[in-house]
Amino acid sequence: xxxxxxxxxxxxxxxxxxxxxxxxxxxxxxxxxxxxxxxxxxxxxxxxxxxxxxxxxxxxxxxxxxxxxxxxxxxxxxxxxxxxxxxxxxxxxxxxxxxxxxxxxxxxxxxxxxxxxxxxxxxxxxxxxxxxxxxxxxxxxxxxxxxxxxxxxxxxxxxx
Amino acid sequence: xxxxxxxxxxxxxxxxxxxxxxxxxxxxxxxxxxxxxxxxxxxxxxxxxxxxxxxxxxxxxxxxxxxxxxxxxxxxxxxxxxxxxxxxxxxxxxxxxxxxxxxxxxxxxxx
Numbered sequence: 001x002x003x004x005x006x007x008x009x010x011x012x013x014x015x016x017x018x019x020x021x022x023x024x025x026x027x028x029x030x031x032x033x034x035x036x037x038x039x040x041x042x043x044x045x046x047x048x049x050x051x052x053x054x055x056x057x058x059x060x061x062x063x064x065x066x067x068x069x070x071x072x073x074x075x076x077x078x079x080x081x082x083x084x085x086x087x088x089x090x091x092x093x094x095x096x097x098x099x100x101x102x103x104x105x106x107x108x109x110x111x112x113x114x115x116x117x118x119x120x121x122x123x124x125x126x127x128x129x130x131x132x133x134x135x136x137x138x139x140x141x142x143x144x145x146x147x148x149x150x151x152x153x154x155x156x157x158x159x160x
Numbered sequence: 161x162x163x164x165x166x167x168x169x170x171x172x173x174x175x176x177x178x179x180x181x182x183x184x185x186x187x188x189x190x191x192x193x194x195x196x197x198x199x200x201x202x203x204x205x206x207x208x209x210x211x212x213x214x215x216x217x218x219x220x221x222x223x224x225x226x227x228x229x230x231x232x233x234x235x236x237x238x239x240x241x242x243x244x245x246x247x248x249x250x251x252x253x254x255x256x257x258x259x260x261x262x263x264x265x266x267x268x269x270x271x
Contacts, residue, residue, distance in 0.1 A: 020252075020255050022259065024266055043254060
């Protein structure tokens with residue numbers, strides 16, 4: 001049987017790959033990543049955060065935008081542009097956070113493969129620069145502060 | 161861990177042969193010959209991989225002057241994998257939510 005556990009590996013010094021299997025057809029997993037009403041239901045923020053804006057223009061060159069809000073007035077937004085869409089198997093998109101703590105862009109490549117009703121998800125995130133990767137890594141690793149953790153969480157939510 | 165160190169560690173772990181060497185050393189110290197045995201590689205090639213791991217601080221040589229077996233430096237490996245583990249946990253939480261959603265979608269799907 002498939003291994004449902006999630007693995008995270010460093011593919012190169014600027015690339016991280018996430019792998020996970022889902023007991024569902026590929027089309028459903030694809031929909032859950034590309035339809036705003038479905039994305040809203042699982043790509044939620046860290047505890048206490050509310051998914052405020054979820055807009056997806058699913059076409060090459062189209063933009064997506066996510067905003068999470070933490071009462072009373074903390075806002076975290078990010079978005080990007082779709083570079084490649086091959087339903088229901090592949091989506092390539094850029095991603096960038098509003099806040100300057102995260103310099104530069106990353107590019108996420110989502111690949112879905114299906115065998116016997118089980119879908120395997122591979123998501124490879126390539127950071128534009130080592131600085132971008134370091135910013136992502138440094139905050140939780142060296143500070144260990146909740147803020148860093150939340151930022152990582154927000155970053156992680158967008159790696160699609 | 162500074163940026164240069166992180167570069168070295170990630171580059172070192174990006175190679176499947178080097179990951180296998182690290183996995184082997186996690187079970188105990190080993191000589192260069194022992195480490196090279198499972199791979200169809202020349203000794204210079206293995207030595208090159210070991211050098212990369214050593215420069216990244218992931219392995220070291222023990223003091224046994226005869227064999228100079230390599231040993232794992234678990235602290236450095238732990239630092240490098242710590243954030244990957246956090247990353248993993250966060251994703252797992254969200255993917256569990258996705259599991260639930262997919263079950264609902266399957267039920268709601270006309271067959």
